[in-house]
Amino acid sequence: MVREIVNRPTFAALMRGEGIRLLSVPFPRWIAVAQLVLAAVAAAVIASIIPITPSNPEATLEIIARLFELVAWIAILCTTLACGNAIGGEITSGAIRAAILAAPRRGRLLCAKSVVLFLTALLSAAATTTGSLAIALPVLAAREAPITWSFAIPIAIAAVGLCTSIATIGLIAFATTIVFRSAAGAVLVVLAVVFIAPSVTAMLANELDAPWLSGALPSVAAHALIMPALVDGPWRALDGTMPSSVPWHGAVVLTAWLALSLLGAGRALAGPIDIARSSPPRSLARGTGDGRAPVGTEWIKLRTLPSTRWIAAGTIAVLVGYGAFRAIAVDLEEVASDLELASRIEYVYAITAGIGLAQLVLGGLAATSVTAEHRFGTIRTTLAATPRRTIVSLRKVAAVAGATAVIALAGLALSWGVVSIIRAIRGTALGITWPLGLASVACGTAYLVLVALLALGIGGLVRHAAGAVTALVALLVVLPSLFNVVLAFARGTPAVWIGNLGAFLPWAGERAYMDVLLGLEGRVFGFAQDGALSLPPAIGGLVLLAWVALALAAWIATFERRAV
Amino acid sequence: MCGRAPAHSVRGRTLGGLGPTPGPDYGRVVIEVRQLVKRFGSRTALDSVSFTAHPGKVTAILGPNGSGKTTAIRILLGLDAADSGSALVSGTRYRDLRSPLFEVGALLDHRSAHPARSAFDHLLALAATHRIPRPRVHDVIDLTGLDPVANARAGTFSLGMSQRLGIAAALLGDPRILVLDEPMNGLDPEGVAWIRSMCRAFADEGRTVFLSSHLLAEVESIADRVVILGRGRVLADGTLAELGAAQTFVRVRTRHARDLAIALERSGATVEFDGEDLAVRGASAAQVGESAARSGFALELLSPESPTLESIFATLTTNEIQYRSRGGSTAYGPRDRE
Numbered sequence: 060m061v062r063e064i065v066n067r068p069t070f071a072a073l074m075r076g077e078g079i080r081l082l083s084v085p086f087p088r089w090i091a092v093a094q095l096v097l098a099a100v101a102a103a104v105i106a107s108i109i110p111i112t113p114s115n116p117e118a119t120l121e122i123i124a125r126l127f128e129l130v131a132w133i134a135i136l137c138t139t140l141a142c143g144n145a146i147g148g149e150i151t152s153g154a155i156r157a158a159i160l161a162a163p164r165r166g167r168l169l170c171a172k173s174v175v176l177f178l179t180a181l182l183s184a185a186a187t188t189t190g191s192l193a194i195a196l197p198v199l200a201a202r203e204a205p206i207t208w209s210f211a212i213p214i215a216i217a218a219v220g221l222c223t224s225i226a227t228i229g230l231i232a233f234a235t236t237i238v239f240r241s242a243a244g245a246v247l248v249v250l251a252v253v254f255i256a257p258s259v260t261a262m263l264a265n266e267l268d269a270p271w272l273s274g275a276l277p278s279v280a281a282h283a284l285i286m287p288a289l290v291d292g293p294w295r296a297l298d299g300t301m302p303s304s305v306p307w308h309g310a311v312v313l314t315a316w317l318a319l320s321l322l323g324a325g326r327a328l329a330g331p332i333d334i335a336r337s338s339p340p341r342s343l344a345r346g347t348g349d350g351r352a353p354v355g356t357e358w359i360k361l362r363t364l365p366s367t368r369w370i371a372a373g374t375i376a377v378l379v380g381y382g383a384f385r386a387i388a389v390d391l392e393e394v395a396s397d398l399e400l401a402s403r404i405e406y407v408y409a410i411t412a413g414i415g416l417a418q419l420v421l422g423g424l425a426a427t428s429v430t431a432e433h434r435f436g437t438i439r440t441t442l443a444a445t446p447r448r449t450i451v452s453l454r455k456v457a458a459v460a461g462a463t464a465v466i467a468l469a470g471l472a473l474s475w476g477v478v479s480i481i482r483a484i485r486g487t488a489l490g491i492t493w494p495l496g497l498a499s500v501a502c503g504t505a506y507l508v509l510v511a512l513l514a515l516g517i518g519g520l521v522r523h524a525a526g527a528v529t530a531l532v533a534l535l536v537v538l539p540s541l542f543n544v545v546l547a548f549a550r551g552t553p554a555v556w557i558g559n560l561g562a563f564l565p566w567a568g569e570r571a572y573m574d575v576l577l578g579l580e581g582r583v584f585g586f587a588q589d590g591a592l593s594l595p596p597a598i599g600g601l602v603l604l605a606w607v608a609l610a611l612a613a614w615i616a617t618f619e620r621r622a623v
Numbered sequence: 624m625c626g627r628a629p630a631h632s633v634r635g636r637t638l639g640g641l642g643p644t645p646g647p648d649y650g651r652v653v654i655e656v657r658q659l660v661k662r663f664g665s666r667t668a669l670d671s672v673s674f675t676a677h678p679g680k681v682t683a684i685l686g687p688n689g690s691g692k693t694t695a696i697r698i699l700l701g702l703d704a705a706d707s708g709s710a711l712v713s714g715t716r717y718r719d720l721r722s723p724l725f726e727v728g729a730l731l732d733h734r735s736a737h738p739a740r741s742a743f744d745h746l747l748a749l750a751a752t753h754r755i756p757r758p759r760v761h762d763v764i765d766l767t768g769l770d771p772v773a774n775a776r777a778g779t780f781s782l783g784m785s786q787r788l789g790i791a792a793a794l795l796g797d798p799r800i801l802v803l804d805e806p807m808n809g810l811d812p813e814g815v816a817w818i819r820s821m822c823r824a825f826a827d828e829g830r831t832v833f834l835s836s837h838l839l840a841e842v843e844s845i846a847d848r849v850v851i852l853g854r855g856r857v858l859a860d861g862t863l864a865e866l867g868a869a870q871t872f873v874r875v876r877t878r879h880a881r882d883l884a885i886a887l888e889r890s891g892a893t894v895e896f897d898g899e900d901l902a903v904r905g906a907s908a909a910q911v912g913e914s915a916a917r918s919g920f921a922l923e924l925l926s927p928e929s930p931t932l933e934s935i936f937a938t939l940t941t942n943e944i945q946y947r948s949r950g951g952s953t954a955y956g957p958r959d960r961e
Contacts, residue, residue: 067722068752069648076751084737154703154737154745157792160729161752163701163718333735398807 068162072173076161081179084148087141089185094137095190101129102191104545106198108554116205123195123214124289127221129544130191130538131281138180138229139249140529145176146233147242147525148603151434156333165328173321176233180226185292188218213288220309227313228253228277238327243430243524247423250532253278255416259381266388274308277316283309307519356444357458360430370424371466374417378470379477381413386481402489407573409478410471410499414569418510418535419528421466424460425511426518426527433522448603452519452615459515460508467507471500502572509607510535513565516610519618539566546591555590562592571596653678653800653831654699659692659708668694670855671708676848681822681832683842686852692835693731696804696851699730699736712800724753724796730789734879738778742769742788745777749792759795765790782809790818801825803834807841851939858939866935873908875901876924877915886918887911898926
């Protein structure tokens with residue numbers, strides 16, 4: 060019967076095959092559902108708490124703009140994870156080999172995969188956008204916000220921009236995963252470029268007087284595609300750092316990023332892609348079972364992975380580079396009052412400038428130290444050597460804490476030295492004392508170690524590198540921003556408690572040590588007049604400790620019972 | 624495919640590689656590997672490897688771990704690029720095949736399905752690329768005995784089940800050529816017997832079977848031709864009969880071994896001592912018996928022996944290893960090079 064049917068693998072047929080592949084794995088489906096639900100919740104919150112100006116229809120469009128901004132954050136996070144995972148799973152499981160054997164022309168295969176993934180991501184983004192509008196608009200109408208039919212066109216244009224940019228960033232994550240041959244690394248890189256790069260680049264662009272630098276980032280380009288239709292005039296982010304842009308510019312920038320990443324993917328796919336490059340820790344082949352060095356075995360496993368050395372070098376480079384950059388770039392001359400305090404603040408900020416990115420990289424290291432064992436099944440070997448699982452967990456905690464402490468300490472100490480030298484050369488050593496520098500290094504190291512342990516706990520719970528990295532980025536970067544946006548609008552309204560929840564994210568730890576360093580201990584537990592909650596530094600530190608303890612305890616407790 | 628031979632026209636058992644078998648297709652070469660060279664860094668995985676496979680025959684590529692079997696198959700299937708040389712399937716490179724699944728069914732490495740995808744979906748996605756109708760997916764699932772687990776996630780499969788899923792994928796397009804890398808790995812005895820009969824039936828229909836193995840005993844009963852690889856080089860290539868003929872001998876046990884040996888050598892045979900026994904080459908058992916009877920020697924044992932693939936293999940690879948270790952003791956041995 061088949062014998063008579065001779066069909067070439069046409070492009071349409073390849074796309075059908077890819078469609079079946081994409082939809083037959085549950086994980087991306089769950090992520091799509093999560094995206095839908097999170098966006099719906101965000102829509103409900105935004106539409107209920109933002110103050111309404113009944114006389115000004117423009118204000119309603121401004122609310123939709125804020126909503127789309129939140130939806131973009133949520134959807135980029137979810138879509139990046141889903142797209143990276145969709146292809147990452149094919150590569151690491153070797154399933155891509157079957158696909159290549161059925162379609163040996165790899166360029167066509169890449170095109171078919173890209174088109175299917177883009178369309179699927181587009182559909183999912185469209186459902187998310189429509190869903191959030193379907194919740195937000197009725198709520199706004201019920202609160203008697205002015206809504207007219209004339210909104211339809213700007214909202215539609217912005218929605219198209221929103222969905223296209225989300226799907227494009229998803230496709231970039233897909234291509235980056237092929238280049239890296241691992242979803243976790245690619246997701247980390249893409250999320251860092253989208254969520255962390257803008258603030259640094261804005262500073263750089265400001266210093267160099269080159270606003271196009273910021274505009275060259277994919278997230279800024281995405282904003283340029285979404286916002287102008289909704290907000291009259293140049294759109295500015297909350298922190299006022301992003302330049303105004305025009306939509307065509309956003310489209311060009313996004314296309315350029317996409318083309319670049321797809322080109323890299325094409326090159327990577329031309330090689331022997333079906334042999335997974337990543338491998339289980341080499342140390343398992345070595346005799347480490349003499350029991351004399353209890354932490355030793357985990358330490359060796361961590362130390363012998365090439366990725367650990369890369370991450371260590373990268374983290375140190377990030378910490379020193381950001382520190383040096385900030386020490387060079389920021390001028391204090393504009394500060395009018397209390398120059399000494401400003402100088403001290405800037406000193407601490409410069410030494411720890413790279414922490415925002417370093418925490419994600421070190422978190423990725425900590426999370427993969429446990430997820431890799433599950434991924435490659437070496438956890439069974441580990442447990443065969445040490446059947447008491449809690450001991451295995453505690454050894455991992457010690458090894459990760461030790462490794463991240465060494466890396467963070469080295470990076471921050473170097474950063475301290477470099478920043479001090481630069482400040483001395485520039486003649487702006489006012490208010491700088493060595494105890495302050497030492498305290499910055501110590502507090503920064505402690506914070507990074509705690510975040511790494513949090514990541515370890517998350518990694519042990521989800522057993523999935525890309526998922527753990529995404530959860531980490533969500534906890535450390537995206538959720539604080541979301542809650543800040545909510546807080547900004549909810550001040551003085553009964554809904555302020557939703558914004559106040561943001562104070563209890565792990566990020567509270569970073570604020571806490573900053574406050575201690577800068578001698579701002581004056582903050583006490585209490586509510587401001589507008590209802591915003593402030594936590595004393597000690598509580599902030601305790602919040603982070605509580606998160607770490609919760610994650611580790613949940614991991615260790617469930618590890619005892621779960622099958623490996 | 625216009626060139627495909629209808630199944631019924633070539634049905635009938637071919638005799639294991641003894642001379643050319645009649646039939647229009649049998650002289651054709653469908654797998655042709657010429658002067659293949661592949662290096663990984665300083666290590667040479669394939670050193671000018673050439674071999675062919677023909678319709679109606681089961682060709683086995685044999686060799687110990689690391690001898691280059693899988694590398695050769697990967698290059699043949701376009702999964703890896705050779706440094707030089709060519710590997711052609713049906714006269715063209717694999718990547719230039721118009722409908723690869725109808726032409727070649729391949730099984731590499733077990734576990735080549737996504738762990739979270741069901742076996743059925745895995746096959747359905749492959750089928751979709753060639754517009755193979757859904758019933759055919761059910762057919763291969765039936766054929767490979769995967770029915771009970773067709774909707775389970777492939778990650779939950781045992782080694783044997785993964786292997787069956789790989790074979791199901793290979794059979795999906797009802798291909799003219801089967802390329803199987805270590806197909807017996809992880810299968811139970813029933814599964815091994817099933818693979819053997821499947822390969823035999825496949826070749827008997829005039830199609831081509833090319834498989835690799837290090838389980839020599841498994842291939843011996845089905846392979847018409849064997850290519851023996853060692854350290855990236857072809858050590859032997861031929862029919863089982865050809866490889867066996869070179870080493871067939873007659874084992875003789877007698878109290879007059881010395882005298883019999885002299886008598887036999889005088890008549891032109893070669894005689895070696897194998898413990899107490901004599902190993903006689905160049906004379907049949909009947910000739911040895913006659914010669915002994917003429918001299919009046921009583922024989923305790925007279926047995927014609929043809930070596931198993933195992934012993935051929937052992938002889939060849941031992942030589943190879945000796946060759947290599949002599950090479951290693953030259954001025955720049957492998958250790959010095961590192």
